[in-house]
Amino acid sequence: MRKSIIFISAVLTTFALVILYNVASAYHNNQSAAQVAATVVQPTATLSPDPTDVATPTQTFLSAVQAAQLATRVVGNTNLLSAESSNLNGLNAYKITFTNNDVVYVGLDGQILSVQIAPVVVNATFPQLQPNKTHNGSHSTSNGSSNDHTSAESQQEHED
Numbered sequence: 001m002r003k004s005i006i007f008i009s010a011v012l013t014t015f016a017l018v019i020l021y022n023v024a025s026a027y028h029n030n031q032s033a034a035q036v037a038a039t040v041v042q043p044t045a046t047l048s049p050d051p052t053d054v055a056t057p058t059q060t061f062l063s064a065v066q067a068a069q070l071a072t073r074v075v076g077n078t079n080l081l082s083a084e085s086s087n088l089n090g091l092n093a094y095k096i097t098f099t100n101n102d103v104v105y106v107g108l109d110g111q112i113l114s115v116q117i118a119p120v121v122v123n124a125t126f127p128q129l130q131p132n133k134t135h136n137g138s139h140s141t142s143n144g145s146s147n148d149h150t151s152a153e154s155q156q157e158h159e160d
Contacts, residue, residue, distance in 0.1 A: 061108045061109070062094070062106065062108055062109070062110050064083040064084075064085075064094055065083070066110075067083060067094035067096060067106040067110075068080055068083045068094070068096050070106055070110065070112070071094075071096035071104035071106055071112075074104055074112055074115060075098065075102050075104060075115065075117075077098050077100065077102060079098055079099040079100065080096065080097075080098060080099070081097045081098055081099045082095075082096075082097045083095070083096050083097075084097075086105065088105045088113050088114060089113075091107060091113065092107075092108050093105045093106060093107050093108065093113050094106045094108070100118055101118035102115075102116065102117050102118050103115075103116040103118075104116075
């Protein structure tokens, strides 16, 4: 029985030594890889701006609120309905719509691209002509008889 215990102990010790060797080897490889990476990353040249380059102006973009304020000054109306992004003739713009259907297109750089004033629509109703009605074949006279008064009242009742 002692031989089997010694055999199991030898196998477990060998297994533990192999695992310990692999862990130590991996740790050593990891440290050497970090040292190699640190030495490779060092920059060799620094970039600086060329003094002969001309600075380009940056474009300023309006917000939708700023575009709406500009449109209200152009049209003279403060009753806004909506302000939305749009495209006018290939240019990005804000489409500002007012409650009376006026539309102003404002470019992102603050230029007024288009102003569309809504046409004024007047809804007029024309009185309808009613044919002159005759009762019992008699024509109405202008002498103020009572038949004229009753026919005018009946005509007014039909209109109501």
